[in-house]
Amino acid sequence: MSQHGLSEHSHGSFVPLQIRSERPKSTSVSDFAAIDSRQDLWRYLDAGQLKGLDQDVLAEYEAQVSFSSIPGVETYWLESSNEIVGSVGTPEDRVAAAAYTNASKTLVVRVTGELSEPFRIQINGDSLAPSALHVFIEAKPHSKSTVVLNYQGQGVLGENVEISVSDEASLNLVTVQNWSADSVHVSAHFAKLGRNANLKHTVAAFGGSLLRVTPITTFAAPGSEVEMNGVYFANSNQHIEMRPFVDHASPNCKSRVTYKGALSGEKAHTVWIGDVLIRVAAEGTDTYELNRNLLLTDGARADSVPNLEIETGEIVGAGHASASGRFDDEQLFYLQARGIDELSARQLVVMGFLLELLQKTDLPDIVESLSEVLQAKLGQK
Amino acid sequence: MAKLEIINLGVSVETDQGTKQILRGVDLTINSGEIHAIMGPNGSGKSTLAYSIAGHPKYSITQGQILLDGEDVLEMSVDERAKAGLFLAMQYPVEIPGVSVSNFLRTAKTAIDGEAPALRTWIKDVKDAMESLRMDPAFSERNVNEGFSGGEKKRHEILQMELLKPKFAVLDETDSGLDVDALRVVSEGVNRIHQDNNMGVLLITHYTRILNYIKPDFVHVFVDGKIAEEGGPELAAKLEAEGYDKYQKAH
Numbered sequence: 001m002s003q004h005g006l007s008e009h010s011h012g013s014f015v016p017l018q019i020r021s022e023r024p025k026s027t028s029v030s031d032f033a034a035i036d037s038r039q040d041l042w043r044y045l046d047a048g049q050l051k052g053l054d055q056d057v058l059a060e061y062e063a064q065v066s067f068s069s070i071p072g073v074e075t076y077w078l079e080s081s082n083e084i085v086g087s088v089g090t091p092e093d094r095v096a097a098a099a100y101t102n103a104s105k106t107l108v109v110r111v112t113g114e115l116s117e118p119f120r121i122q123i124n125g126d127s128l129a130p131s132a133l134h135v136f137i138e139a140k141p142h143s144k145s146t147v148v149l150n151y152q153g154q155g156v157l158g159e160n161v162e163i164s165v166s167d168e169a170s171l172n173l174v175t176v177q178n179w180s181a182d183s184v185h186v187s188a189h190f191a192k193l194g195r196n197a198n199l200k201h202t203v204a205a206f207g208g209s210l211l212r213v214t215p216i217t218t219f220a221a222p223g224s225e226v227e228m229n230g231v232y233f234a235n236s237n238q239h240i241e242m243r244p245f246v247d248h249a250s251p252n253c254k255s256r257v258t259y260k261g262a263l264s265g266e267k268a269h270t271v272w273i274g275d276v277l278i279r280v281a282a283e284g285t286d287t288y289e290l291n292r293n294l295l296l297t298d299g300a301r302a303d304s305v306p307n308l309e310i311e312t313g314e315i316v317g318a319g320h321a322s323a324s325g326r327f328d329d330e331q332l333f334y335l336q337a338r339g340i341d342e343l344s345a346r347q348l349v350v351m352g353f354l355l356e357l358l359q360k361t362d363l364p365d366i367v368e369s370l371s372e373v374l375q376a377k378l379g380q381k
Numbered sequence: 382m383a384k385l386e387i388i389n390l391g392v393s394v395e396t397d398q399g400t401k402q403i404l405r406g407v408d409l410t411i412n413s414g415e416i417h418a419i420m421g422p423n424g425s426g427k428s429t430l431a432y433s434i435a436g437h438p439k440y441s442i443t444q445g446q447i448l449l450d451g452e453d454v455l456e457m458s459v460d461e462r463a464k465a466g467l468f469l470a471m472q473y474p475v476e477i478p479g480v481s482v483s484n485f486l487r488t489a490k491t492a493i494d495g496e497a498p499a500l501r502t503w504i505k506d507v508k509d510a511m512e513s514l515r516m517d518p519a520f521s522e523r524n525v526n527e528g529f530s531g532g533e534k535k536r537h538e539i540l541q542m543e544l545l546k547p548k549f550a551v552l553d554e555t556d557s558g559l560d561v562d563a564l565r566v567v568s569e570g571v572n573r574i575h576q577d578n579n580m581g582v583l584l585i586t587h588y589t590r591i592l593n594y595i596k597p598d599f600v601h602v603f604v605d606g607k608i609a610e611e612g613g614p615e616l617a618a619k620l621e622a623e624g625y626d627k628y629q630k631a632h
Contacts, residue, residue: 340488
């Protein structure tokens with residue numbers, strides 16, 4: 001386990017291969033070269049695994065999306081030519097650019113008040129036609145809400161999700177990817193936080209041949225806090241890739257990034273690349289990122305790379321930790337010593353390992369349904 | 382009437398410096414309802430004996446036998462030993478994040494009994510056991526050993542012992558790190574379970590303090606991986622007065 005403490009921390013003269021802030025952005029597919037595993041962004045993937053999401057033309061996805069109606073939330077489809085689309089974030093890779101260009105309409109979710117119940121958006125895929133979706137979530141000042149994006153069915157989807165958390169607003173956003181085994185979902189999230197805003201961002205990735213989420217949080221004003229959590233479980237031949245990035249562009253903000261994954265089966269592959277950038281202006285930053293992976297069988301592979309770029313030393317703390325291992329023998333012994341056989345003990349520990357983060361969503365129904373999904377995945381190879 | 386027999390037991394452990402022999406021929410027989418105290422200085426192998434009975438994979442058996450009513454314990458997996466009626470109250474119980482105490486207890490009870498306990502009586506049993514150990518009911522929703530104080534961890538071990546009703550319990554330095562109040566509560570729990578279930582107890586301790594609360598029938602002094610002296614409760618009083626020096630000098 002490589003571990004750096006919570007105290008002030010610097011990599012000294014270490015020069016990263018690519019400065020995170022300098023990554024090119026564009027809404028045009030042609031600005032990005034054809035996808036190739038020699039590119040750093042796609043090095044863990046084969047372009048074929050994208051099942052067409054890197055093409056120039058993708059289908060629309062409006063018909064597959066449904067949502068509830070509750071007081072305090074305005075929801076409507078907007079022409080993507082509207083100026084708010086792209087105002088929070090623009091694509092940094094070819095798949096996101098293709099999704100951006102091809103989604104002619106954008107689903108707008110605007111939270112204006114304090115919600116008494118979670119707002120739920122259901123995405124039900126029904127084909128493997130490569131498609132595009134754009135979602136724009138806006139939490140107005142002083143609003144307080146939980147928004148759930150639940151993906152299921154069969155789909156090949158490229159997506160951009162813009163998340164604007166205004167001054168003093170608090171948003172608990174949960175995305176659940178539980179697609180059919182042949183599905184592909186590549187999703188770019190762009191979150192921007194105003195002053196004293198709070199975002200809890202949770203990604204749960206379970207079903208699909210390829211699931212890739214690149215969530216970016218930018219602190220645009222001081223005094224805000226983000227908690228980015230992720231839970232994933234890869235079975236045989238599944239590829240799950242998570243690339244969270246926190247851009248500390250303003251002073252006195254706090255970020256906690258915690259991703260936990262389990263792997264079971266031949267060629268189960270997970271990738272976690274966690275980037276944190278502390279800009280010159282971001283004095284008083286407090287950040288910590290953690291990735292833990294639990295390998296349950298031989299033949300599975302977990303890549304885990306935390307990156308920290310620090311441009312000011314005037315911070316409260318910056319640290320990261322990454323550990324991938326088999327689950328703890330002492331935990332196994334403790335449970336076995338209480339009569340629980342090895343397989344049941346493994347299940348209990350894995351459920352414990354992963355459910356802990358899901359419990360932080362404060363959504364008991366999601367925890368319950370995902371427990372069942374996890375039990376099923378534990379039984380698979 | 383059950384019987385746990387440890388016969389000429391030898392145990393080694395792998396270290397960075399190679400194989401290290403820890404137990405060197407231990408003989409000990411415990412019958413139902415008996416309380417045996419094993420006392421000895423640090424490093425004498427007391428905890429190794431506890432873990433070897435429970436089947437921790439770190440320890441290799443080099444000689445001897447452990448029999449439970451004539452059945453070969455050393456042939457059993459860790460969970461089979463628990464199902465056969467052996468219980469180890471651990472000195473350092475590990476944290477199991479994400480697994481709640483209530484879920485853990487129910488899973489363990491189901492495993493030991495071979496069937497799920499009847500819900501209504503089970504909830505009452507857990508509640509009663511927690512009350513008698515003076516544990517907050519909110520405890521059952523916390524994750525196993527996570528953020529527990531030393532005293533809470535030990536009460537949680539005794540709670541499991543009460544609910545799982547083993548034939549024999551090994552208490553590995555259950556008294557360490559307990560203040561007087563916690564020690565009394567934990568000791569009362571052990572005495573109650575011992576009495577109600579006619580449980581046999583192997584009480585491993587460094588100090589005589591716990592023996593003011595739990596009265597042993599037999600005391601064994603453990604030095605350098607074997608039993609150096611045996612006797613009744615009077616031996617504990619002698620150790621209290623004289624310490625372990627004479628055994629270590631003799632060695």
